[in-house]
Structures are given as C-alpha cells and as structure tokens.
Amino acid sequence: MDYELDIKENALDSFNEALEKFEQGENGNPKSYKFAILHASHFLELILKIYIISVDENLVFSKCYRHVAKKAKEERISILEAFEKIRAENFDLKTLIASDSSPHTITLDQALEFAKCEKCSITNIDFVDTEFCRDIEWIKGLRNNIEHFQFKLEPKEVRLCIGRLVRSVIEFLEIFSLMDLESEIGKDRFHIFEMLADEYTQLLREATREVKEQESQIFRGIRPKHYAFVEWNVYSCPECNNDTMVPYRESSTGYRCTFCKNEESGEIEVPCDCCGARSPSDAMDTWPMDDGSIEYRCYFCSGQHQADKDD
Incomplete structure (x- = not known):
C-alpha cells in the first residue's frame, strides 16, 4: 500500500517530528536538536508553499514563478504587483506547465520573497516582519550546514529560535487564514507546542535552566559536606517574582535575575x-x-x- 501525504499533511508530519526531536533535546539528548532543525526547516518551506498555493495554485511551480519574476524585473515592480498585473490580463499560468508531468516547485527563498510583499491594506505594515525573516535565514543556513558540511549547535540558541519561529508561524497562518496550527498538533506533542507558543513560558523555562546550570557548575567537584562553605544563593526577584536571582560578577549588587535582568533586591545579603x-x-x-x-x-x-x- 502506498504512503501518500498532501502538502498540508506533509508539513504537519514534519512539524510533529520537529516537536518530538525538540523534546528529546530538552530531555538531555543535544544530538536531537539537529533533527529538530531539519524537520522544522522542512515544515517552514511547506508552510510558505501552502501560502503561495492559496494565492494561486500554479505559482508554486518554478516556471510560473519565474515568468512573474521576469515581469517584475522588467517593469521594476514587486513580484506581487507583477502577479496582480498578469492576473488582470487574464493570463493563465497553468499553460506554462501544461506539458510538464512533474514540474519543479519553488524554493523557500522564493516563497518568502513573495510573502514579504504582502502589506496590511489599512496600516500598510508588512505582514512578514524582519525578525521572522532573520530567523528563517538562520535556520536555513544551519540546515544547509547540517546537510552539506559541518555545523555547531548552541542548544539555547536553537531552542529560542525555534520558539520564535513557532510563534511567528502561528501568526502567519492566522493572518492568511491557512490553518489553525494548535488544533492540528498531535496530543503527544501538544505540551511542547504549548510551551513554544507561549513566549513567557519558554523564556522562564530558559531562565530556570540557566539557574540550574550555574548551580551545577559551582558545586561541581565539591563534596556534599563542604556545600555550606560555598557562597551560593538564589533569591526571588522582586520585579518578576521568579526564583531566578543568582550571583553575577558584573552586577553592582553581585546578583542578577536570569529572566528579567533585574539586579536589585532587598533580600540580597550584604x-x-x-x-x-x-x-x-x-x-x-x-x-x-x-x-x-x-x-x-x-x-x-x-x-x-x-x-x-x-x-
């Protein structure tokens, strides 16, 4: 029996795989972040293609896209304006691929280039913000290094970038009414999705992780009976009410909150x-x-x- 997925199912399958590998990385297997990056990159590419198909089902094919891009270059207009002109002229892009039984599809960069032209008709603000584009460039570059050469992963950077991308994709899908991502996630991975979708929860998780990492480092190699001689305190931050104020050499008070960066607290011992x-x-x-x-x-x-x- 053949295994077949349409583009939406394919995208969601990769996203759920990315969440699974992300969770494995969270649980102490940093190698899994590599596969989370690969699956997340594939998901992003397919999501942008789903968006392009929502504009015109033929525009997702390279021959059709190049035809529009050529007009944009000749008339020095955006690719979205060029597409709208071609549509107004009643030109059927499908004729460009009629004789091709397996037409090649566009790249992630091409899909993103088109999406970047979209603006709100009321405020004239871009729907695709620069941070989203930077994060896509970062994950795309890392994916290429993983697939074709060598790479170095900073787990915290990976975790934060994937979190930002998840939140941006949720907004992107809502803006263009493509799908409700939350309702499409598998139950076994929903808790990871929920954490990534909530910026506060993810950043607090990172701040708490940093506290634990610092504590582990400072007590490494010290026998438990000597713990009392180690100067280490964790205070509750009065600004964010999290137990995330730890020693910090460059602070004037000697402490700094790993979550909100506050350095002042009346609980700090002097x-x-x-x-x-x-x-x-x-x-x-x-x-x-x-x-x-x-x-x-x-x-x-x-x-x-x-x-x-x-x-």
Missing part, C-alpha cells in the same frame, strides 16, 4: 561594615558618611540592640 556579619540589605541600617558614601550596619552595630533593651 556584610555589615562594622563587624562583617551578613544580613539582607533591607534589614541593615544605612549610615551616611562624611565623604558622601553609605555604610551598612547590622542590628547590633547600629545600636538598635541596646536601644531595644533600654525601651
């Missing part, structure tokens, strides 16, 4: 400038000095201990 005891900065008294600087003084060194006793 040493008393008199006795050296450490307490949260909010629990310290601040004493202005003659040179304009400020000293931190703990409960005992500030005199509060004696004042409370006298009361």
Whole structure:
C-alpha cells in the first residue's frame, strides 16, 4: 500500500517530528536538536508553499514563478504587483506547465520573497516582519550546514529560535487564514507546542535552566559536606517574582535575575561594615558618611540592640 501525504499533511508530519526531536533535546539528548532543525526547516518551506498555493495554485511551480519574476524585473515592480498585473490580463499560468508531468516547485527563498510583499491594506505594515525573516535565514543556513558540511549547535540558541519561529508561524497562518496550527498538533506533542507558543513560558523555562546550570557548575567537584562553605544563593526577584536571582560578577549588587535582568533586591545579603556579619540589605541600617558614601550596619552595630533593651 502506498504512503501518500498532501502538502498540508506533509508539513504537519514534519512539524510533529520537529516537536518530538525538540523534546528529546530538552530531555538531555543535544544530538536531537539537529533533527529538530531539519524537520522544522522542512515544515517552514511547506508552510510558505501552502501560502503561495492559496494565492494561486500554479505559482508554486518554478516556471510560473519565474515568468512573474521576469515581469517584475522588467517593469521594476514587486513580484506581487507583477502577479496582480498578469492576473488582470487574464493570463493563465497553468499553460506554462501544461506539458510538464512533474514540474519543479519553488524554493523557500522564493516563497518568502513573495510573502514579504504582502502589506496590511489599512496600516500598510508588512505582514512578514524582519525578525521572522532573520530567523528563517538562520535556520536555513544551519540546515544547509547540517546537510552539506559541518555545523555547531548552541542548544539555547536553537531552542529560542525555534520558539520564535513557532510563534511567528502561528501568526502567519492566522493572518492568511491557512490553518489553525494548535488544533492540528498531535496530543503527544501538544505540551511542547504549548510551551513554544507561549513566549513567557519558554523564556522562564530558559531562565530556570540557566539557574540550574550555574548551580551545577559551582558545586561541581565539591563534596556534599563542604556545600555550606560555598557562597551560593538564589533569591526571588522582586520585579518578576521568579526564583531566578543568582550571583553575577558584573552586577553592582553581585546578583542578577536570569529572566528579567533585574539586579536589585532587598533580600540580597550584604556584610555589615562594622563587624562583617551578613544580613539582607533591607534589614541593615544605612549610615551616611562624611565623604558622601553609605555604610551598612547590622542590628547590633547600629545600636538598635541596646536601644531595644533600654525601651
């Protein structure tokens, strides 16, 4: 029995495979990100071809596309304007491939070139934004290196790029009423799709992962009984309310949130400038000095201990 998929089914099959490989990468197998890139690239190419077919079913074939591109070049207009002129002239693009039993289809770049011409009729804003184009170029370049030469993968960069692409594709499909991607995802992969579709969830996941990676690195090679001697604290960030504030050398406070990059928190422990005891900065008294600087003084060194006793 033959195995046959139409272009939509083919695209969704590749997307579900990309999600499966992405999840394997998330679970500690970085090699799987390679295959997530390949499947995601294939999915993107087919999605853009589905868009082209929605404009004209013949435009997806190279001979027809080149005919339109030639007119665009000759008249110095966009390829979308050239297509609209040809359509207004009632020229049937199908005649260009009538004698070809297996016509060659256009490339991802050609489909994207056409899509980039689309603008909102009210605001005149491009439907395809520059970030989407940059991410497509990045994943396309990485795919070519994987398929034809050698490559280097930065897992975090791969995860974030695939997340941005998923969110952009959802918007792209909605704008042109091509499909509801959420309803097409297999149940076994929906939790991965949901995470990638939600920018906040994905970025928080990355921030939490960074905290764990830093913790693992700082305690590597240290025996558990010596953990108490390692200066490592994770604070709750007052800006985003996530437990993602960790030591950061370049910060003025010595800490930085891996999620929102905030560096300030009253919970960060600071040493008393008199006795050296450490307490949260909010629990310290601040004493202005003659040179304009400020000293931190703990409960005992500030005199509060004696004042409370006298009361």
